Amino acid sequence: MAKPLARYATMSTYPAVAHSVGLDPARFIRDVGLNPSGIAMPDRWVPATSIAELLHRSAVASGHDDFGIALAEQRRLSALGPLSLVIREEPDVRSALRMLMRYEHMYNEALHITMSEADGLATLKLSLDVGSDVPVVQSIDFAIGVLCRLMRDLRGATWYPLSVTLRRFAPHDPSTHHQILGPNVSFDGTFDGLTVYARDLDAPNALSDPEMRSYAAAFLASLDVERHDRATERVRRVVEVLLPSGRCSVVQVARSLGVDRRTVHRQLASEATTFTSVVNDVRMGMARHLVGQKRHSLTEVAELLSFSSPGNFSRWFRTQFGCSPTQWRSRSGDAERAVSGAYTPGTQPALP
Template sequence: MKPLVRTAALSGYVELCRSLGVDPQELMTRVGLDTAALAAQDRWISGAATVELLELSAAASGHEDFGVRMAQLRRFSNLGPVSLVVREEPDVRSALGLLIRHQHMYNEVLHARLSEGDGLATLKVDLRLGEAIAARQATELAVAAFLRILREFRATGWQPLSVWFTHPAPADTATHRRFLGPRVEFGREFNGIVFYADDLDAPNAMADPLLLEYARRYFEAIAVPRDTTVADQVRELIEVLLPSGRCSIEQVARSLGVDRRTVHRHLAASGETFSSLLNATRTHLAEQFVANPRRSLTEIAELLGFSSLSAFSRWFRERFGCSPRAWRGDPGVRSTPRTDVPK
């Protein structure tokens, strides 16, 4: 089943379109949606249609900052029931952690994860649609919405160290810098927010300690558990282990507390193999890394767990049909990566 999003993801859409001289109903009809559906923010709609709608709206309005403008109209309550308990968590770490663990309750397309290292915290935000769709506006909306939430946790005036996007900069970055802060960078290797790790331990400015227990009891009654499969866990571990050069099924199995045969068995049940997940993860990361001219190919080879640049180049050519240098230098040679390449 293709991922869905709550209609709350389009909160403010009609108002923004009308303010920019665009007919929202016409655009929604083109992607199979209806403005009437937006009256109830807990209704679920197609994630792909929502992403396509935002791209069409940016083009129709002539505003490359459409997604960021949408984020400015978001309210904390747009998160739905999860917002009631998140706002009462005592600190930023627990609030953000809860929001990430239960992201499937408000957006099945969204894939956010938090990591820490060298005194920094990185919140990476991806959209997983299961198909190739331009998603610049939806990505900027998601990152900007997370930034808005972080600011509400910390109170007015807080700024991250930087906000990153993998896509190129728009012709005019004024809206981005006004809303996201002065250190917005484009053409980077991931979409997300970088800030000091100790900000995670700061008190949540919205929290009322007397309401926390009530909020948690309520949430326990309505929370929908996420069906996390072994394949999901293996994907996460592969991404973490690749830069270490120790990404093997044995290491993954040890991290999961099982033997390699158990991992093989669970992956086979879901139609996957360790090699297929490894290649899929490398492909996803390679597209981001190679497109970024700031990364050397040698550095990228190491980040993807290859023993040498030549090994990476051979894999890349088999996967993409050209060398990484050619792929980086000429977008016209880029093609859909193969899915049948062995490890």
């Protein structure tokens, strides 16, 4: 069975929170097999188990048992990616939550949210299956915090749930939990979730702009939101994770997906592609971003793309793009300066 994935945007607030408690975020990210530079690529997908392990290790190392909930404090709706554009335009809180639950696989394959109503109350329960036995207390805290923060955005800044229930033991200092989740937080409960008045779900969405709703609906309809992704897309996501680590073999990719390499080859062949083609396509996308970005030297880019030498990278790049990495980077810089007004009309260079 393939291991569930989550968008890199899940970790967008991690570096700042890690720094605030005295941790080196880059080292901790690397220690769980991820690439720190991936933070700049929020739409990439990584194993959910790696994120869960990162949060657990960070809480233990820092001595802050509220690490996961602290991550949620600065989380923004935009971290949901394209789905955020649709959710913010739903007419009421109920429809926004239904959209969040229906398309949860678009931002986190490990997370599952259910909602039930009875006697004027609505209960939202969260479960998390990361595909391994990594402790998920911090991840659950984080998910609950994000959900509560989202509902406050939809309902209004002064709103808090009627109650929040967590299965975890109470932290030594629950003040951060109360700050994010409200005054009525109980620990050592029977489920992870929150309870609200059902009437709160029918309240207007405070973020919504009625004139934008039809555009948001059309945008969602244009997305490929099939729950069962094509094999090519699942392989691509894992390749994006493993390529910078130098461990991007078909055997390692198959292991990450919970299948054998023959299955990977067979599934890709059924979709008229190959493992080599997928890796090359991912490399091209990452190369465009990394070479144009200028954050890394070209030698570092070659390493991130798992080339054995800068020379091999340069030859591959020229074959794919028709120019050297240095030329591409130079033209990218020229284009940026042209946009900012550093060039006079008629002299703007074009990217290849």
